Amino acid sequence: MALYEHIFLARQDVSPQQVEELTTALTGVITEGGGKVTKNEYWGLKSLSYRIKKNRKAHYSLLNIDAPSAAVAEMERQMRINEDILRFMTVRVDELEEGPSAMMQKRDREDGDRPGGGRPDRGGFDRGDRRPRRF
Numbered sequence: 001m002a003l004y005e006h007i008f009l010a011r012q013d014v015s016p017q018q019v020e021e022l023t024t025a026l027t028g029v030i031t032e033g034g035g036k037v038t039k040n041e042y043w044g045l046k047s048l049s050y051r052i053k054k055n056r057k058a059h060y061s062l063l064n065i066d067a068p069s070a071a072v073a074e075m076e077r078q079m080r081i082n083e084d085i086l087r088f089m090t091v092r093v094d095e096l097e098e099g100p101s102a103m104m105q106k107r108d109r110e111d112g113d114r115p116g117g118g119r120p121d122r123g124g125f126d127r128g129d130r131r132p133r134r135f
Contacts, residue, residue: 001035003096004065004072008079008088009058012045019059022084026063029075035067038096043103052086062103064096 008026010019019042027037043060052058065072072090079085 001066001068002072003093004067004090005093005096006063006065006072006075006088006090008061008063009048009052009086010061011053011084011086012055012057012059014059014084016042016045016059018084019061022082023061023063026075026079029078030065030067030071033067033071033074035065035071037063037065039064039101041101041104055086058086060103062101065090066096 008022010022014022023040023042027040030037039062041062043062045057045059047057048055076088076090079088
C-alpha cells in the first residue's frame with residue numbers, strides 16, 4: 001500500500017469537536033477502503049494567508065495514511081462534497097514521519113521561553129518628541 005500525508009482546512013465557524021468528527025468520518029472511509037490512518041494531528045485554528053470562500057481563518061488537520069489509492073480517492077471525493085472543508089491536499093511520500101510533525105514541534109517551541117527574552121532590540125531607534133498634529 002502507498003503512504004500519504006493529507007492536510008485539510010475546515011471552516012472557521014465549525015467547532016474543534018466537529019473537526020474531530022470530520023476526521024473520524026474520513027478515517028472510517030480509509031479503513032473501509034482497506035487502509036489505516038497512522039497519525040492524526042489537529043493543528044488548531046490558524047490565520048490564512050488570503051481569504052478562502054470568505055473565511056480568514058481555518059482549522060488545520062494532518063493525517064498520515066497507509067492505504068490503497070482507491071481509498072484515498074474516495075476520501076477526497078467525499079471531501080469535495082462536504083461544505084465544511086475549504087481545501088485539502090494529499091501528497092504521496094516514501095515514508096511517514098515518526099513523532100510530532102514540524103507544526104507541533106513549532107508549537108512546543110513557542111510555549112517555552114525564547115532565548116534573549118520577548119521583543120528583539122530595535123537598535124536604539126527612538127522617535128523622540130513628536131510635533132503636535134494639525135487637523
